[in-house]
Amino acid sequence: MRVFLLALAAILSLAPSLQAQSGSGNTPVQDLLQVHRALIEKGSRKSIAPAIDAIATSGLPAAQTVLQTWQSKDMWQREEDGLFFRAEEIAKKTYRLYDFDSGDAVGDYDKDALDQLKPNSGVRAMIGTALVVFQLSDPDPARRRDALDALQRDAEASHLAPLRASLEGETDPEIKARKEQLATLLTLRFGADDTARIAAIESISTDISLDARAALNMLLTTSREIAQGPVPQGVNVAAILTPGEDMPEAEAYAMLADKGLAPPRLSPDDIRNTLAAHIDGGKVGGVPLAALNTDAARATAYAALVEAGLAPAQPTEAAIKEALAAHTIYDAYAEPSAAVTAAAEDALAAIKTRVGLNQMLDLALDGISLASIFFLAAIGLAITFGVMGVINMAHGEFIMMGAYTGYVVQQLIPNYTVSILVALPLAFAVTFAAGVAMERLVIRWLYNRPLETLLATFGISIALQQIAKNIFGTQARPLTSPGWLDGAWVMNDVVSISYIRIAIFVLALTFLALFLFIMKRTRLGLETRAVTQNPRMAASMGINPDRVNMLTFGLGSGIAGIAGVAIGLFAKVTSELGSDYIVQSFMTVVVGGVGNIWGTLAGAAMIGFLQKGIEWMNPSNTLAAQTYMIIFIIIFIQFRPRGIIALKGRAAGD
Amino acid sequence: MTRQPFIARNPSLLIFLACLALFTLLVTVFSEAMGTGLISTSFVKTLGKTLCLCLVAIAMDLVWGYAGILSLGHFAFFGLGGYMIGMWLMYARTRDIVVTSMANAEIPPTDAEVISGIGNQIFGVVGSSDFPLIWAFSHSLTLQLILVVAVPGLLALVFGWLAFRSRVTGVYLSILTQAMTLALALYLFQNDSGLRGNNGLSGLQNLPGADAIPQATISLWFLWASALALALGYGFATWVVSGKFGSVLRGIRDDEARVRFLGYSVEGYKLFIFTVTAIIAAIAGALYYPQAGIINPAEIAPIASIYLAVWVAIGGRGRLYGAVIGAAFVSLVSTWFTGGQVPSIPLGFYTVDWVDWWLVLLGLSFVLVTLFAPKGIGGLFDLITDRQSPMRHGQDLGPDQGALQEKEADS
Secondary structure, eight states, rough: OOHHHHHHHHHHOOOOOOOOOOOTTTOHHHHHHHHHHHHHHHOOOOOOOOHHHHHHTTTOTHHHHHHHHHHHTTTEETTTTTTTTEEEEEETEEEEEEEETTTHHHHHHHEGGGEEEOHHHHHHHHHHHHHHHHTTSSSHHHHHHHHHHHHHHHHOOOGGGHHHHHHHHOOOHHHHHHHHHHHHHHHHHHHHHHHHHHHHHHHTTTTHHHHHHHHHHHTOOOOEEEEEEOOOOOOOOOEOBBTTBOOOOOHHHHHHHHTTTTTTOHHHHHHHHHHTOOBBBTTTTTEEETTTSSHHHHHHHHHHHHHSSOOOOOHHHOOOOOOOOHHEEEEESSSOOOHHHHHHHHHHHHHHHHHHHHHHHHHHHHHHHHHHHHHHHHHHHHHIIIIIIOOTTTTTHHHHHHHHHHHHHHEEEEEEHHHHHHHHHHHHHHHHHHHHHHHHHTGGGGOOHHHHHHHHHHHHHEEEEEHHHHHSSSSSOOOOGGGGGGGGEEESSSOOOEEHHHHHHHHHHHHHHHHHHHHHSHHHHHHHHHHHHOOHHHTTTTHHHHHHHHHHHHHHHHHHHHHHHHHHHHSOOOTTHHHHHHHHHHHHHHHOOOOOOHHHHHHHHHHHHHHHHHHHHHOOOOOHHHHHHHHHHHHHHOOTEEEEEESGGGTOOO | OOOOOOHOOOOHHHHHHHHHHHHHHHHHHGGGTTOOOOOOOOHHHHHHHHHHHHHHHHHHIIIIITOOOOOSSHHHHHHHHHHHHHHHHHHHHHHHHHHHHHHTTTSOOHHHHHHHHHHHHHGGGGOOOSOOOTTTTTTTTHHOOOOHHHHHHHHHHHHHHOOOOOOOOOOHHHHHHHHHHHHHHHHHHSSGGGGGOOOOOOEETTTOOOTTSHHHHHHHHHHHHHHHHHHHHHHHHHHHHSHHHHHHEEEEHHHHHHHHHOOOOOOHHHHHHHHHHHHHHHHHHHHHHHHHOEGGGGGGGGGHHHHHHHOOOOOOOHHHHHHHHHHHEEEEHHHHHHHHOOOOEEEESEOOOOHHHHHHHHHHHHHHHHHTTTTTTTGHHHHHHHHOOOOTTOOOOOSSSSSSSSSGGGO
């Protein structure tokens, strides 16, 4: 190439007339282009490299513009003098030309007076590679990031040098880190020698990012090959497969047959089609058609056809075994260097262990977040069911009412942050009122008849659900979370948790604290506990059990409303929102143990972690996870019928 | 003391059977199949389905009204029965279709080809073509009929044994049964459950080999079969609750501990009644779904079982005819309202469209029935028969919190 450049330099010195022709002494890029004019006009991938290199390394301010214009096929050549310009179509068949050096418009020309340069895709890719150098050291950080993104998507060996070169001048620490990572990833793929590549591989063996894993996996791509006899020399073998052990014999033989190394095994369909093609007077191979409804009869008929030389013979088992024995099936690495693939395998194994640990952490976070959702949904139920012994099947509908309250508030107050802050107390107020009304009108008359309470509240539940459907329609309503709750807290490529879930976790903790405070530190809590333990005694101490029951029920319902707002933030608000959670909520309370907030917490944690755990084992199927979880709970109840934390002695009430 | 004959002790049985016979006769006479066409075929099917719902309501009444076990999972057994018969119907019908289509081929198909063709037809919608293990018996009507009884019966037996053994009672049991039916529904919703996921089994109204017979006639056959099953079920239930066994059941309902201390095996009684009612429900389901034509997992969602409790409560639990009346009344009225045949009520500012508001009406009337008329519609018969409630001055019947109060336990 150097010789070539020298030759070009010679041409440059011999062509003063060209410079004069360009009309101005201050046109370095145009001059450069004219020097390489022949190569640029030819536009062949094989010979274009010196021209591109010359432009890219010229250090001229307009070089990047030229390359971009050229790449996007906007560079045109004026036929009269052969000068290159950037052109814009200003009218049909009329183009305005701009000078590269000054950026000024040169004039408007008809299309016939111009030639468009149409670099083919190979040339464009080369220009792109050259451009990366400019973009990687572009003053605008956004451009640099774009260039890195582009490199990450589609890297080539030639990118490595400019990337390394740009490392020096990088000022932004974040981009610098990315560049370094990318340089490592490129080194392990395109590095000069095995030592450098293995060093790069080892340096990322603690990196669990998706890019690192993808790069390693790319190194380890294998293809399945067949060789006659042993594996040929010089192939980097990943594994040799024994038919019957590593892969089914039928599959192995089908591979042989596909490559034309053995006669194919005939499927029943093939046999039937062959038979159908040789029907002769109601018979095939001497067997009447009507008798061909068993595999044995078909085999006989087919054998007769083979005998007559009309059909290929089905390979025998012995022939198949022999063919398989004569060939070796192996997985070969695309990467020729065994040392590199071995290092990559080791690195990948180390990364997998790390990823596994991180996945456990991620799973635990998911479990906590699911547990807090169940806890939020169940805490109101824990009050009404656990403390008062009232089964409230409409609890799910209170959750739904809370969510719809949030939705309505958002329609009135456009600011999402304010609307959530308004919606939380308002949802509490709405469902508190609904709960108090329900207690006064229905539940009061049904104390001591838990099954009737269950049914009556179910009646209310279907009525409320249908009313919600009538008001808001059947389609899901959005409850948008404020902007600061968008996004997720990303620890690395494996562990992340969305801010909404963190917020729900915090909300659940808040309610746990609030519940404990109300029950242990306030008058209402004291009275509630008294009425729960012995209503008559409490009444004779001057406590009004009716009032206490009403307030307790209202409190439980109000918390359901707030849970509704929280759930609505990540689930779609529909009239069926509540019924999706009601069974799980009851499960939580029952599994945890009735009448004890810590039991509810334990129940929620158990169900949340269990469901996530089962989902992890069978990731594609949340339905199955729920099924198995419910079955587990049914069995769990066998062993602890009163829940995880069971009340003992007289407090248990039996 | 000499015992009166069974019929004399249970006058309601004869009256019920007479009413049922009359009803069946009238429907038959006025049906399309008999030429008059006053009752359309689809309505005959609706009536036939209603009879099946009455049967499952009787099962619910036995287990809840008499034994005090509020099961919120009996529709799971109903649905399972439907699935079991549906498997045979679908298999046999598809086989007919596949055999017909393959008969044109030049070379007659082998058995394996026919079966794989059926598998393709049935499981194509869930992206599979192989028969899962649970379809192993689907080729035989007899075996599948046995499964109609065996599968739900076994499920109820195992579930009941687990639940009653650990003395799960009251609302806990209700929630547990609800969880069971939810688990089953969720399981069946999966595509790889082997029962076509949420597509369910369809085309069940076409009896295999009966293509020539019009649906009008078939619907009538099913009506008769349903009526017969209902009559037998009613008779069986009357027999079960009228003897000593029934007395023990009511004893368990009113005070389980007391019955246990008297030396009865409460768990055994509960397990028996739970399993038997599950089987009755399954038989009802097996008759229901060929008339409905399609079954999918949504049918056994927890809500369905709660509706069953609603029917029995509105009809009047603790009396068999109450359950029948409740199921028939609520499901027929529900069909009437949701069918859009009830005129809307214009209120000026808003028009009450009953298709939308029927569930609200049902829910609220259910609350009212629970609050003010715990005896349900069946309680009206007490006015005719002048039955007096014993005066207990409002005391409850036993020391247990869950015991029935006087005004609801005197049936």
